[in-house]
Amino acid sequence: MKPRDLHKGIEKGGVFRPQLTSLVDIMVMLLFFLIQSFSIEGNLVTPSTDLELPVSNATKNPEPFCNLHITRTQVLVDDIVTVTNEKIAASQDFLIPELFKMMKAQKAKNNDPLSKGKLLIQADKEIPFAIVKKVMYTCSKAGFDDFKVLVVQEE
Amino acid sequence: MKRLSFFKALRPSEAIEDEVELDITPLMNIFIILVAFLISMAIFTKLAIVEFSLPPNVDSTMNTSDQKPAPKLTVRLDKNYIGIVLGDALLDSLPVADNAYPFDSLAARLMVRSNENDYKGEIVVASVDQVSFKLIVHAMDICRNSGFEKVGLSSATSDPGAGQ
Numbered sequence: 001m002k003p004r005d006l007h008k009g010i011e012k013g014g015v016f017r018p019q020l021t022s023l024v025d026i027m028v029m030l031l032f033f034l035i036q037s038f039s040i041e042g043n044l045v046t047p048s049t050d051l052e053l054p055v056s057n058a059t060k061n062p063e064p065f066c067n068l069h070i071t072r073t074q075v076l077v078d079d080i081v082t083v084t085n086e087k088i089a090a091s092q093d094f095l096i097p098e099l100f101k102m103m104k105a106q107k108a109k110n111n112d113p114l115s116k117g118k119l120l121i122q123a124d125k126e127i128p129f130a131i132v133k134k135v136m137y138t139c140s141k142a143g144f145d146d147f148k149v150l151v152v153q154e155e
Numbered sequence: 156m157k158r159l160s161f162f163k164a165l166r167p168s169e170a171i172e173d174e175v176e177l178d179i180t181p182l183m184n185i186f187i188i189l190v191a192f193l194i195s196m197a198i199f200t201k202l203a204i205v206e207f208s209l210p211p212n213v214d215s216t217m218n219t220s221d222q223k224p225a226p227k228l229t230v231r232l233d234k235n236y237i238g239i240v241l242g243d244a245l246l247d248s249l250p251v252a253d254n255a256y257p258f259d260s261l262a263a264r265l266m267v268r269s270n271e272n273d274y275k276g277e278i279v280v281a282s283v284d285q286v287s288f289k290l291i292v293h294a295m296d297i298c299r300n301s302g303f304e305k306v307g308l309s310s311a312t313s314d315p316g317a318g319q
Contacts, residue, residue, distance in 0.1 A: 020179055027186040034193035045202060054289040057296050058203040120204065123288050130284035132291075133310050140209060147209065151292060153201035 045150060047122060048076075054125040056151035065115050065148065066106050070123040070135060077102045085131055094137045103142035119144040205295060208307045210279075228274045228303075230261065230294055231311050232282040237261050237294075239268060240281075256290060258297055265301035278303035281311035 045062040047053055051071045069076040074084045075096075083098045110116050119139055123132055136147060226242035237256060239247040247264045249257040268274075278298045282291050295306050 037197040054292040058205045060204050062204045125289035127288045129282045129286050148204040153203045
């Protein structure tokens, strides 16, 4: 389109109409992309923002169980900071008393027979196994016997 | 004679002159509403869960039997190597070069080992304290892909020969 054509309508005293074709093209492409990634169910579990989950080729869908987050600095149960990683690493004992108390309370709070004893762990991918090991040991002592780890599904 | 305005409007030369413009404003309105709705429902990162079992003596249901459990095929993740162990015997040792764990070699060796013997689809991933969690998850994936359905997680001592 010549630049003069753009002003043709205005010069004639008409209404200026912008070209919407390219915008419609982008909208259609965006629509296709979003329909492709559309999910009716949505994510039942919301990953924590302050940790990076490990990548895996596991395909099993997550379910909302009791949640435990191991970030790079601390351990959180239901978004409540329970103990710092520094303290866990410094401890010689496998059992973490603060976490044990919290998990006991969580176990007692849950009356659903389907999710009782099940724990969903969201751990940062760079966390050393020493921290994860102690957290799992403490949780198992508090009565949790079915562990699941949240991961990002590989493309 | 004066022509009727009806015929005047249908004159072909004038119809060609004025291009027909589609009014796409309602379409754009629908698009904008749809895009906002789809963005709210879109999943950009798909999540999944990895299931595993803990050793019986760590589990809350303690192993009370006096019998020694049968040794399971174990993948040992160390700082310097990946070992495939059965009981006390080290079957394979795959060295870590430039901080890159040889997971491709591990997959190949596990395929061989699973064909050699019937391990009932059970395997244990045992890691030392310093190994990062993503490597453990990756090792578990490889075990599962190699035909081992039941994957356990355990800890390994830094010095495996210390107890002997």
